[in-house]
Amino acid sequence: MERLSVKSERSTELVRITDEVRRSVEMSGLKNGIINVFTLHTTTAITINENDANLEEDIARFMTKIVPEDDTYAHHSFYRKDGRMAVNAYSHIRASLLGANVTLPLQDGKMILGARQNIYLVELDGPQARRLAVQVIGE
Amino acid sequence: MWLDVHVHPLLFKELTEKRPELLRAADEIFDLRTSPQPISTLLGEMDLCRIERSILLPVNCEKSHACMPSNEEVAQTVRRQGSRFVGFSSVDPNTGQDALRELRRSHDELGLRGLKLNPALQNFDPTSPAALEIYREAERLEMPILIHTGITFSNRFSIRYNQPLPMDDIARKHPKLRICLAHMGWPWVWDAVAVAVRNPNVYLDTAGTFAGTPLETIRQITSLIPVRAIENVVGNRLMFGSDYPRIEVNKMFAAISGLPLRKDVLEAILGENALGFLGEA
Numbered sequence: 001m002e003r004l005s006v007k008s009e010r011s012t013e014l015v016r017i018t019d020e021v022r023r024s025v026e027m028s029g030l031k032n033g034i035i036n037v038f039t040l041h042t043t044t045a046i047t048i049n050e051n052d053a054n055l056e057e058d059i060a061r062f063m064t065k066i067v068p069e070d071d072t073y074a075h076h077s078f079y080r081k082d083g084r085m086a087v088n089a090y091s092h093i094r095a096s097l098l099g100a101n102v103t104l105p106l107q108d109g110k111m112i113l114g115a116r117q118n119i120y121l122v123e124l125d126g127p128q129a130r131r132l133a134v135q136v137i138g139e
Numbered sequence: 140m141w142l143d144v145h146v147h148p149l150l151f152k153e154l155t156e157k158r159p160e161l162l163r164a165a166d167e168i169f170d171l172r173t174s175p176q177p178i179s180t181l182l183g184e185m186d187l188c189r190i191e192r193s194i195l196l197p198v199n200c201e202k203s204h205a206c207m208p209s210n211e212e213v214a215q216t217v218r219r220q221g222s223r224f225v226g227f228s229s230v231d232p233n234t235g236q237d238a239l240r241e242l243r244r245s246h247d248e249l250g251l252r253g254l255k256l257n258p259a260l261q262n263f264d265p266t267s268p269a270a271l272e273i274y275r276e277a278e279r280l281e282m283p284i285l286i287h288t289g290i291t292f293s294n295r296f297s298i299r300y301n302q303p304l305p306m307d308d309i310a311r312k313h314p315k316l317r318i319c320l321a322h323m324g325w326p327w328v329w330d331a332v333a334v335a336v337r338n339p340n341v342y343l344d345t346a347g348t349f350a351g352t353p354l355e356t357i358r359q360i361t362s363l364i365p366v367r368a369i370e371n372v373v374g375n376r377l378m379f380g381s382d383y384p385r386i387e388v389n390k391m392f393a394a395i396s397g398l399p400l401r402k403d404v405l406e407a408i409l410g411e412n413a414l415g416f417l418g419e420a
Contacts (some may be wrong), residue, residue: 009183011389055358069354076352083292084385087352125387127183129176 001135002027003040008123008130011092012064012094014047014056015121017132031109033138038101040132043091043100051118054108057068063094063124093124098122106138142413143193143388144285145321145380148216150175154208158268164207168260174311176243178216182223184388188396192225193383194413196285199229199241200262210241214249217308225417227253231311232263232270239276240303241353246280252417257287266305274313282315283416288331290349296382305330310338315340317416319378322347325356328363333418336372342416343373344380345395345408352387353394367398373403378413 002024021037037096039046049055073089102119105112113119121132148154150242154172156163165171185193197213210228215396217226228245230238245251254277260267277284288303303324310318318340324331326349337343350359361369379390398405414420 001307007183009181012318078292082173083166083169084173085348085352087348087386087390127187127389128180 001133002105003017004132005085006121006130006132008121008126008128010123011126012060013123013126014049014059015123016051017116017121018051018113018119021119021134025106025111025136026109028136029139030106030136031108033136035104035106036101036133036135036137037104037110037119038133038135039121041095041128041130043088044093044130044132045095045097045100045122045124046102046132047122048102048104048113048117049120050116058119059122063122064090065096067097070111088125088139094124095122114129140192140370141188141190141392141409142379143381143383143392144189144378144413144416145344146195146383146388148195148208149181149198150168150384151181151208151216152177154212157281158208158212159206161335168198168207170291170295171385174385180221181183181383182220184383185223187389189342190388190391190392192247193388194225194227194253194383194417195283196227197416198255198260199231199259200260201231201234210245210249210251214245216249217250220356222257225253227255227358228250228282230256231261232256232267232273233261235269237283238269238273238304240262241329242273242276242282243280245279246282251282253283253285255285259287259291259296259298260294261282266299266308271309274279274309276312278316280299281315281418283319283320283418285344285370287322288320289322289327289347290325290401292349302399303327303334307334307337307370310376314338316340317342317415318348321380322382323360323377325349325360329361332368332373334363339376342378344378345391346380347380348386348391353391354397357394361398369398370401370404374400375407376412377408378416401402 076088079086228251350356
């Protein structure tokens with residue numbers, strides 16, 4: 001398993017990570033099996049979609065529309081564990097809607113993706129330095 | 140040009156990796172337990188908001204607890220980041236002449252441009268003779284003071300010394316000393332505003348999430364103090380402060396910049412007023 005670092009630049013954005021995942025898979029040396037890409041944060045998600053900057057904007061904007069920032073959230077209270085106000089319930093909810101991982105097939109040493117498919121880290125509470133895990137299971 | 144006047148360099152990863160005891164100080168003194176972030180995270184948040192510079196505020200609790208972080212660490216951080224940061228010093232008023240020497244040193248040798256004080260964490264009376272000596276020296280050195288007023292989240296410390304009203308006498312007696320009452324003295328917001336109205340050398344900052352999220356906090360403040368009053372009486376001396384890392388800079392910025400203020404007043408809050416506070420205008 002390899003841990004990757006990714007830096008986001010906006011509060012909500014789709015960050016392309018296909019190349020980084022591909023490199024990680026190649027370094028594993030495995031030829032056939034499955035690849036799991038998993039985010040280590042509760043306010044990010046992993047998703048697969050088409051490689052298009054406009055669509056990246058659309059998805060980010062849609063997430064902000066369906067889970068609004070300005071609402072009443074039980075999570076928004078003083079979080080004694082952290083010593084600060086929790087103010088990002090909407091980021092957590094958006095992350096739950098999208099999911100924390102994707103699984104892809106590995107065949108003959110190649111990650112199987114459709115021609116237009118890209119793997120994205122979805123940043124939902126950025127900008128931040130983020131970590132994800134890429135695990136290859138196979139032979 | 141926007142400025143953030145209230146940033147704590149407390150959990151910069153570059154500092155905590157060299158001095159892990161800063162994490163304990165953050166927990167035990169500041170009651171803050173979020174993960175350290177690289178300075179680039181703060182810079183990214185600043186860039187999102189087009190904030191050009193932030194003031195870094197250490198708190199020296201040498202006598203009562205520990206120093207976090209040191210004035211040297213602040214000065215080094217400022218030097219390494221070019222023009223993005225303005226460094227303030229902190230001295231512990233309980234250390235008498237040592238505090239005065241450190242204040243002079245931090246100004247003359249380290250290039251720090253202001254002074255941060257926190258009467259609760261540092262356990263000192265802001266009207267005490269020791270404190271008055273520090274104000275006199277800061278005034279002589281032309282160093283503005285940013286002093287914590289209002290509550291602290293942690294109840295480890297008494298907040299009896301954090302009331303804004305006693306600062307009225309200080310401001311009157313030191314008319315050339317620029318003083319910022321941080322956090323608008325929450326919940327004693329009207330008291331802080333009263334001191335600012337009476338004294339043209341007194342500023343306020345918006346840092347704080349004591350009433351909830353940044354939006355909820357700012358709504359609560361503007362329910363106490365009408366927007367027109369903000370425009371008319373403190374619009375030229377209210378400054379944007381985030382209180383990072385207690386809250387993300389971009390979240391506080393979104394709340395403040397969404398206030399239904401006159402454009403010129405809003406722009407002054409986000410930038411110009413801080414220039415006056417720093418002595419640059």
